[in-house]
Amino acid sequence: DAEITQSPRHKITETGRQVTLACHQTWNHNNMFWYRQDLGHGLRLIHYSYGVQDTNKGEVSDGYSVSRSNTEDLPLTLESAASSQTSVYFCASSGGGNEQFFGPGTRLTVL
Amino acid sequence: LAKTTQPISMDSYEGQEVNITCSHNNIATNDYITWYQQFPSQGPRFIIQGYKTKVTNEVASLFIPADRKSSTLSLPRVSLSDTAVYYCLVGDGYSSASKIIFGSGTRLSIRP
Secondary structure, eight states: OOOEEEEOSEEEEOTTOOEEEEEEESSOOSEEEEEEEOTTSOEEEEEEEEETTEEEEOTTOTTEEEOOSSSSBOOEEESSOOGGGOEEEEEEEESSTTOOEEOOOEEEEEO | OOOOBOOSEEEEETTOOEEEEEEOTTOOTTEEEEEEEEOTTSOOEEEEEESSEEEEOSSOEEEEOTTOSEEEEEESSOOGGGOEEEEEEEEESSOTTOOOOOOOOEEEEEEO
16 A cells, blocks of 8 residues: 655654655655644645655745655755754645645654 | 634533534635544644535545534534544635644543
């Protein structure tokens, strides 16, 4: 069965370190998205991609970057982790329209 | 992308029908209305989508009036497992390159 996976599921890091969160989908979807969700709040869009070599900024992109070198993967990099980036990160993919398939999430703690 | 407004929280009891209303006054012609469900510690899950009138699937029904400025998600005979956050959003249902914006959602609590 097709799926979308994220790794690691939990990560603790220190302020100032570079962190990369992995997202891998086997749906063969062109569209991939990264969201963050802070405790008790909705999801906010960080970056998204509509295909290989395409990346776009979302509403909260400062301090984050993505690259899309193939269809299956969209890694999210925190260039210099800050405590304000402690959150749960969700990756999603879509073949178009409003239906997105979400991964299980990565819980990131920045100390 | 059109903004949506929905109640912050709702409470109900097992076996009851629950209706969650969402307003989207600035919905565009190509926009579909979509609802997601999110359980604690999980990613959101698509549950239903519609353009106009009524849509029903095995999980829920979606009622959309003619002016499409609001919609109502109906959950029949809820159980404790329906306790979750429900998000209403609108977006271009035709686009191959569509993005969606999540609001704060409605936190639904079901009691025995």
